[in-house]
Amino acid sequence: MVVAAGRWVECRADLLAEGAKSLQLRLRDRFRVAAVDYHRRRNLRNANAGYLSSSVQRWLDRFSEFRRDSLPSSSTFYRKRVSKDIDEEDESVLTRLVQAVAVPVLGNVCHVFMHGLNRVQIFGAEKLQQVVLHRPENKSLITVSNHVASMDDPLVISSLLPPSMLFDANGLRWTLCASDRCFKNPVTSAFFKSVKVLPVSRGDGIYQKGMDLAISKLNRGGWVHIFPEGSRSRNGGKTMGSAKRGIGRLVLDADNTPIVVPFVHTGMQEVIPVGAMFPRVGKTVTVLVGDPISFDDLISGGEDKNMSRGKLYDAVATRIGERLQKLKLQVEALAVEQALELEKYPSRVTERAARLLQKTDWESLGMGNYMGLDEKKDPPVEPSVAQLYPKDNSREERSFGGADYSLGGRFVSRIQGYMDSTELTLFGARGLYTNHRTNEYFGSLRDVTPLKIWRSLYGNVYFHPNTGTI
Numbered sequence: 360m361v362v363a364a365g366r367w368v369e370c371r372a373d374l375l376a377e378g379a380k381s382l383q384l385r386l387r388d389r390f391r392v393a394a395v396d397y398h399r400r401r402n403l404r405n406a407n408a409g410y411l412s413s414s415v416q417r418w419l420d421r422f423s424e425f426r427r428d429s430l431p432s433s434s435t436f437y438r439k440r441v442s443k444d445i446d447e448e449d450e451s452v453l454t455r456l457v458q459a460v461a462v463p464v465l466g467n468v469c470h471v472f473m474h475g476l477n478r479v480q481i482f483g484a485e486k487l488q489q490v491v492l493h494r495p496e497n498k499s500l501i502t503v504s505n506h507v508a509s510m511d512d513p514l515v516i517s518s519l520l521p522p523s524m525l526f527d528a529n530g531l532r533w534t535l536c537a538s539d540r541c542f543k544n545p546v547t548s549a550f551f552k553s554v555k556v557l558p559v560s561r562g563d564g565i566y567q568k569g570m571d572l573a574i575s576k577l578n579r580g581g582w583v584h585i586f587p588e589g590s591r592s593r594n595g596g597k598t599m600g601s602a603k604r605g606i607g608r609l610v611l612d613a614d615n616t617p618i619v620v621p622f623v624h625t626g627m628q629e630v631i632p633v634g635a636m637f638p639r640v641g642k643t644v645t646v647l648v649g650d651p652i653s654f655d656d657l658i659s660g661g662e663d664k665n666m667s668r669g670k671l672y673d674a675v676a677t678r679i680g681e682r683l684q685k686l687k688l689q690v691e692a693l694a695v696e697q698a699l700e701l702e703k704y705p706s707r708v709t710e711r712a713a714r715l716l717q718k719t720d721w722e723s724l725g726m727g728n729y730m731g732l733d734e735k736k737d738p739p740v741e742p743s744v745a746q747l748y749p750k751d752n753s754r755e756e757r758s759f760g761g762a763d764y765s766l767g768g769r770f771v772s773r774i775q776g777y778m779d780s781t782e783l784t785l786f787g788a789r790g791l792y793t794n795h796r797t798n799e800y801f802g803s804l805r806d807v808t809p810l811k812i813w814r815s816l817y818g819n820v821y822f823h824p825n826t827g828t829i
Contacts, residue, residue: 486650
């Protein structure tokens with residue numbers, strides 16, 4: 360009995376162990392199947408997402424290819440055509456009347472300031488004047504220059520043109536100015552608008568409204584002046600920045616390729632230094648006007664090579680920048696040369712005074728016996744007073760300056776009574792010697808004495824004040 364009971368217990372234990380093992384296997388298989396199903400679902404979702412993303416990317420690539428093939432330029436730069444009448448609303452009759460008055464007044468005031476209160480040396484001004492006056496009717500003009508001072512325009516441009524041309528408001532330039540500088544409030548906006556200034560916004564790119572307005576002026580055959588650097592020089596004109604892409608758009612996007620005339624100036628940094636509120640006087644400005652720049656090879660070459668619009672803009676800007684750099688070197692050399700010429704001017708004035716004194720007909724003044732300036736001989740015997748001032752009883756008539764005077768008349772007698780010939784000679788020499796920029800090179804006029812003038816003209820030649828002989 361006991362033995363049978365032990366065997367039954369053992370069998371039940373084996374059955375329970377097998378059941379537990381079977382349950383463990385079932386649970387493991389169940390969880391393993393569930394894990395396999397989870398991974399399969401996740402992989403399926405990733406595959407579906409990859410298919411959708413690849414499809415979207417494929418459609419985006421097709422759209423980019425369509426834009427690239429349909430436009431003649433790249434997706435960033437293109438030719439934007441501008442109508443001539445884009446600013447019809449802005450140019451009212453009242454605005455044109457105000458411009459017809461304000462532009463000539465401002466131009467002539469600046470012309471007088473530059474040529475009257477300062478000294479302007481211009482080389483090649485006829486190149487610009489010829490284009491302004493005699494270009495074809497529908498041919499537009501662009502002038503480019505370096506930007507040194509805040510008032511380069513209108514001071515420099517007005518100095519390049521004669522006053523008669525400055526009265527034609529329609530034929531004068533349009534220019535561009537940053538809206539945050541020239542159009543801050545209604546007062547400044549009205550003023551700059553009346554003197555033919557167009558607003559541009561910094562950072563808005565080359566397709567903004569201000570550039571479109573400038574192109575519309577060119578399409579009408581107008582004149583636009585622009586600074587290719589985009590801003591003033593940071594070091595007083597010592598260096599010049601690179602030309603920006605905007606000038607390329609003005610040249611290429613106009614209906615007809617405009618004439619581009621470059622000029623470079625130096626000296627405006629002294630007229631209006633950085634931070635100065637008002638311009639200064641007594642300065643020297645040198646301006647060099649270059650030949651017109653041609654872009655025919657760039658335009659034809661770009662079309663043949665299917666060059667993008669952006670590269671064409673850059674090529675035009677690069678050519679203009681290189682020309683301005685060459686002109687800058689030339690104008691600086693001219694300025695130095697002119698400064699050296701001014702330093703040598705006093706010696707030339709002295710030589711000129713000596714030549715004039717030698718060519719003067721002193722006999723007609725009754726002083727031919729004294730003025731043997733070219734003869735270097737031994738001192739002559741001192742003449743008497745009667746020999747110095749002979750009395751002419753015949754009252755012979757002589758011609759002097761287109762009018763007849765007698766040598767014994769009041770004209771010569773007054774000269775001989777109040778001033779002898781030597782003093783008269785010194786008086787004339789002093790006037791010639793101190794004629795041009797005397798204060799700059801000689802200091803005060805009080806330092807220029809007749810004795811100093813005589814010695815500078817003829818060296819150490821002494822004369823006797825009592826007898827009047829040399």
